[in-house]
Amino acid sequence: MTATHHRFMLYQWNIVGHTQQLLGLEKEIKEKNISHAYLFSGPRQGGKSSIAKTFANIIQCPNHYCKKCKDCQLIQAKAHSDTLFMEDNGESIKIDDIREIIRKTNLTSQSPYRVIVIENIERMPIEAQNSFLKTLEEPPGKTIFLLTTSHLDQVLLTIQSRVRHFHFSTVDDGILKAYLKETFGSRSDMDEIINMAQGRPGLAINMIKDEGAFEDQKKLYNQIETFLKKNDLAQKFSFIEGIEKDKDQVSLFLDAFTRYLRKLLFEYMNSSSPLLGKRFTPRDIINLFESLEKTRYFINRNVNKRLALENLMIQTER
Numbered sequence: 133m134t135a136t137h138h139r140f141m142l143y144q145w146n147i148v149g150h151t152q153q154l155l156g157l158e159k160e161i162k163e164k165n166i167s168h169a170y171l172f173s174g175p176r177q178g179g180k181s182s183i184a185k186t187f188a189n190i191i192q193c194p195n196h197y198c199k200k201c202k203d204c205q206l207i208q209a210k211a212h213s214d215t216l217f218m219e220d221n222g223e224s225i226k227i228d229d230i231r232e233i234i235r236k237t238n239l240t241s242q243s244p245y246r247v248i249v250i251e252n253i254e255r256m257p258i259e260a261q262n263s264f265l266k267t268l269e270e271p272p273g274k275t276i277f278l279l280t281t282s283h284l285d286q287v288l289l290t291i292q293s294r295v296r297h298f299h300f301s302t303v304d305d306g307i308l309k310a311y312l313k314e315t316f317g318s319r320s321d322m323d324e325i326i327n328m329a330q331g332r333p334g335l336a337i338n339m340i341k342d343e344g345a346f347e348d349q350k351k352l353y354n355q356i357e358t359f360l361k362k363n364d365l366a367q368k369f370s371f372i373e374g375i376e377k378d379k380d381q382v383s384l385f386l387d388a389f390t391r392y393l394r395k396l397l398f399e400y401m402n403s404s405s406p407l408l409g410k411r412f413t414p415r416d417i418i419n420l421f422e423s424l425e426k427t428r429y430f431i432n433r434n435v436n437k438r439l440a441l442e443n444l445m446i447q448t449e450r
């Protein structure tokens with residue numbers, strides 16, 4: 133048995149962790165009880181998109197993901213005419229985009245299903261979600277929607293009630309470590325990677341495969357540490373000015389900030405050493421967590437992004 137293949141599993145998912153949810157999905161496939169729409173929720177880079185892709189592959193391949201046939205190869209290359217992917221390109225999703233993608237799949241269909249994978253469905257504005265609801269109520273024949281979201285609170289409840297919902301939370305450090313060791317071999321900075329990944333296999337794999345991404349994460353971490361250690365509002369505001377317009381950068385920054393605070397609290401609980409030379413009390417850190425959540429909330433609702441981020445920075449001053 134390997135880290136990614138549970139001995140009770142029917143199919144070769146090659147996914148780290150999430151065993152219970154995968155077994156649940158397998159049961160539906162085996163019992164031919166597949167829904168016309170699924171929603172996979174959970175933190176960014178936790179495995180949702182890989183699971184959606186593999187799920188699509190398992191139901192489209194005559195041998196349930198043999199990895200050898202033409203269907204498998206085309207789906208893995210995201211070039212299969214009945215399995216379409218709307219990846220997160222940072223843009224919002226218009227209802228016309230979805231209509232277009234449905235029209236495309238209607239043209240063909242040699243396969244058991246028309247599978248449409250839509251990454252980060254929260255990119256749909258509310259009006260678009262409302263229109264999409266009608267499609268979910270009367271899906272075109274044999275169509276299966278696989279939707280993902282890392283912001284469930286931004287997905288209409290009416291949509292949530294019309295899909296089968298599976299939540300994928302973070303993966304246990306031990307499981308992640310075993311997988312990384314098995315797949316990429318041992319390395320001296322493994323613990324650092326595990327620590328920065330905070331249970332997100334996608335992020336860990338990215339750091340291992342791409343030295344630049346690893347360096348960027350380390351830099352961001354050091355930057356956050358400096359922000360917490362020193363009073364220098366001018367420098368902090370200029371950092372915000374630099375990332376504010378780039379949605380990905382902001383999101384990486386907020387994620388890294390959260391991870392850094394978790395690490396601080398964890399160290400405090402294990403050693404009760406003062407937090408950054410007594411600059412912060414545990415209560416301060418919890419307040420910062422709350423501010424981070426608020427900042428995320430405002431940013432996702434397009435409230436003045438810069439103001440929200442600057443407010444967060446003010447709270448790191450003593």
Ligand SMILES: [Zn+2]
Pocket residue numbers: 193194195196197198199200201202203204205
């Ligand atoms: Zn196959």
